[in-house]
Amino acid sequence: MCGRTNMSIEFASAADRPGSVQAEEQRQGSVRLARYRLVLWLKSTTPYLGLAGIVAFLGAWYLLTEVLALPRFEKLPGPVQVWNEFVSRDPTFGTSMFSPDYYKHILWSSWRVAQAFFLATALGVPLGLFMGWKRTFKDYAFPVIEMLRPIPVLAWVPLAILMMPGREAPIIFLAFLAAFFATTLNTLLGVESIDESYFRAARCLGSKPRHIFLRVVVPGAMPHIFTGLQIGVGVAWFSLVAAEMVSGEHGLGFLIWDSYVLSQYPVIVIAMVTLGVVGYLYSALIRLVGSMLMRWTVREA
Amino acid sequence: MNGFRRYAAGAAMFAAGLLACGPLRAAEPVNLTVGYQPYDTISYSAAVIRAKELWKQYLPPGSTVEFESALQGSIIVNAMVADKQQIGYLGDMPAVVVTTKLKQAPVRLVANLGFSAGQRCNVIMVRADAPAFKSAEEAIKWLDGKVVATPKGSCADRFLRQVIERTKIQPSEVLNQSIEVITTSFRAKKIDAAVLWEPSVSRIGDIVGEGVAREVATGHVFNMPDAGFIAMREDFIKQHPDIAKGWLKAELEAQQFILDPKNWNEVAEIVKSQTKGITVPMAWYSIFGAVPPERGGSPLRDTKPFVFDDKVMQHLTGTYTFLHGAKVIDVDTAPAGAIDDSLARQVVKEKGITLPLGVIKPLDVSKAPKI
Numbered sequence: 001m002c003g004r005t006n007m008s009i010e011f012a013s014a015a016d017r018p019g020s021v022q023a024e025e026q027r028q029g030s031v032r033l034a035r036y037r038l039v040l041w042l043k044s045t046t047p048y049l050g051l052a053g054i055v056a057f058l059g060a061w062y063l064l065t066e067v068l069a070l071p072r073f074e075k076l077p078g079p080v081q082v083w084n085e086f087v088s089r090d091p092t093f094g095t096s097m098f099s100p101d102y103y104k105h106i107l108w109s110s111w112r113v114a115q116a117f118f119l120a121t122a123l124g125v126p127l128g129l130f131m132g133w134k135r136t137f138k139d140y141a142f143p144v145i146e147m148l149r150p151i152p153v154l155a156w157v158p159l160a161i162l163m164m165p166g167r168e169a170p171i172i173f174l175a176f177l178a179a180f181f182a183t184t185l186n187t188l189l190g191v192e193s194i195d196e197s198y199f200r201a202a203r204c205l206g207s208k209p210r211h212i213f214l215r216v217v218v219p220g221a222m223p224h225i226f227t228g229l230q231i232g233v234g235v236a237w238f239s240l241v242a243a244e245m246v247s248g249e250h251g252l253g254f255l256i257w258d259s260y261v262l263s264q265y266p267v268i269v270i271a272m273v274t275l276g277v278v279g280y281l282y283s284a285l286i287r288l289v290g291s292m293l294m295r296w297t298v299r300e301a
Numbered sequence: 302m303n304g305f306r307r308y309a310a311g312a313a314m315f316a317a318g319l320l321a322c323g324p325l326r327a328a329e330p331v332n333l334t335v336g337y338q339p340y341d342t343i344s345y346s347a348a349v350i351r352a353k354e355l356w357k358q359y360l361p362p363g364s365t366v367e368f369e370s371a372l373q374g375s376i377i378v379n380a381m382v383a384d385k386q387q388i389g390y391l392g393d394m395p396a397v398v399v400t401t402k403l404k405q406a407p408v409r410l411v412a413n414l415g416f417s418a419g420q421r422c423n424v425i426m427v428r429a430d431a432p433a434f435k436s437a438e439e440a441i442k443w444l445d446g447k448v449v450a451t452p453k454g455s456c457a458d459r460f461l462r463q464v465i466e467r468t469k470i471q472p473s474e475v476l477n478q479s480i481e482v483i484t485t486s487f488r489a490k491k492i493d494a495a496v497l498w499e500p501s502v503s504r505i506g507d508i509v510g511e512g513v514a515r516e517v518a519t520g521h522v523f524n525m526p527d528a529g530f531i532a533m534r535e536d537f538i539k540q541h542p543d544i545a546k547g548w549l550k551a552e553l554e555a556q557q558f559i560l561d562p563k564n565w566n567e568v569a570e571i572v573k574s575q576t577k578g579i580t581v582p583m584a585w586y587s588i589f590g591a592v593p594p595e596r597g598g599s600p601l602r603d604t605k606p607f608v609f610d611d612k613v614m615q616h617l618t619g620t621y622t623f624l625h626g627a628k629v630i631d632v633d634t635a636p637a638g639a640i641d642d643s644l645a646r647q648v649v650k651e652k653g654i655t656l657p658l659g660v661i662k663p664l665d666v667s668k669a670p671k672i
């Protein structure tokens with residue numbers, strides 16, 4: 001039986017307006033919303049507490065390695081040593097903010113993660129949506145995915161080199177694997193978390209299956225999808241070290257591995273911090289896109 | 302007064318007795334961790350020590366030794382610096398690198414494991430379908446514009462950098478790949494050449510190996526030697542000088558074992574038992590087989606100076622300078638005390654042995670054991 005439910009399904013009322021005007025209104029609305037959220041964020045304590053956290057972390061690192069020089073920590077490069085190497089015009093080990101190769105490594109890694117991430121999104125989101133929507137398909141696909149998921153990225157290296165053409169494809173494949181499973185599973189979880197009453201209400205009101213998919217399943221799963229995308233891009237970044245062991249020449253993961261085998265500890269830290277910062281920016285970008293696409297969650301908040 | 306004289310005499314005798322005893326001997330058992338590379342011929346002596354338990358004759362009863370195998374020296378470098386290993390078997394480049402990590406842990410090079418005319422670690426291989434070269438020099442020229450791989454931080458990496466500097470060839474790419482990735486890359490034809498060390502050269506080569514690559518040149522062509530060294534943490538040597546010396550005695554015995562042609566087959570069997578993918582012919586050929594002259598073969602496969610003679614010191618000095626220029630290390634000479642073969646020389650003197658211990662004159666591959 002159909003009953004009254006709270007629904008935030010958007011029906012075709014907006015379609016009465018011309019498409020270009022509607023698109024422009026949506027764009028302006030997104031910009032206003034983004035500006036509003038930025039102002040709110042700056043007025044809150046969040047950014048300042050975050051900054052304080054980073055300063056506290058740096059302070060602890062400095063104390064442990066360079067001031068107190070505690071056992072085990074004394075062997076690690078301290079923030080002052082790392083910073084001096086990073087800002088040196090003639091770095092001891094050849095890598096600093098003034099060396100062009102440093103930026104080449106960032107660009108290579110960023111490009112590889114971007115490709116892996118988009119592939120993982122393009123394949124993982126539809127797969128997760130379909131698995132969540134069609135039980136029979138999930139019964140077929142889920143055991144295979146769950147068997148492949150725990151296999152570490154490193155274990156795929158020899159097969160990736162053999163299977164994939166060229167040298168870039170294996171690297172993209174390894175980073176893609178890491179992101180793919182996170183994206184698929186979170187998307188599946190997102191669909192399964194949608195309240196059953198939305199489906200019943202849509203069917204009662206005469207919606208066809210494709211309408212249910214586009215107007216209930218996809219928007220309903222969006223929060224989980226974007227959580228999966230953030231996790232996916234994060235795991236793609238931290239799989240990069242394994243992936244770039246295959247590359248042998250460029251990338252932040254390669255720089256970490258290269259510095260490790262040459263025992264150049266300050267450079268290891270420089271590469272790690274850079275990877276962390278760039279990875280954080282990627283996640284922040286995804287969060288921004290997600291909040292623009294999921295305006296209703298802001299309204300509800 | 303008589304009482305005072307008795308007291309003084311007693312004290313003097315006690316002091317004399319203490320001096321006569323010398324420093325306290327470390328007779329207590331120790332637990333050692335030794336990093337070695339069974340996939341590198343410079344560690345074959347460690348493999349012999351392990352297989353025959355030679356260390357038991359020279360370490361206090363009850364001591365234990367854990368042998369940790371590594372695919373390349375840089376792994377041992379980091380383990381030694383982190384105090385996970387006290388003794389390490391290293392090729393020349395990681396050996397030099399480890400001595401420069403003074404902030405983390407002073408490490409000394411205490412003995413030589415082998416010194417060859419570039420027959421061990423200075424080996425250039427090309428993919429199996431590369432053209433047939435008439436000489437090693439022709440093969441080197443072919444590398445211009447090609448994709449070459451080598452494990453960074455290894456003696457092979459050092460050799461490749463020196464070859465590029467000397468010959469001015471310009472590979473299109475120089476990749477940092479581990480041995481197993483290089484092997485797979487050769488199979489998949491994703492690289493044109495690689496610089497490696499034995500026994501991986503023998504394993505993937507076309508003389509006794511899988512045939513996915515072909516040896517074409519060695520350091521002998523350029524008069525560039527290669528070497529291996531035993532490294533020991535300085536704190537370990539200071540705390541247990543007798544243990545350090547005992548280990549060197551075991552090492553001396555192992556090197557003498559390897560030098561005796563009667564033991565060559567057994568050495569190959571020992572290496573096979575401690576590795577995967579290395580057959581007895583591969584292990585045998587990697588240290589005892591003759592490399593064809595047109596591929597860079599030298600009349601001597603290896604020498605065992607044991608200590609740091611003039612040639613070894615010249616090689617070490619040159620390696621420090623070269624690596625500093627390449628911004629691999631932050632010093633251009635060995636830190637004070639880092640090169641110290643005094644214990645090794647004591648061992649040799651006590652045994653009444655003349656140096657070098659010996660040389661390995663390689664045999665034709667037809668003499669290799671079949672299985």
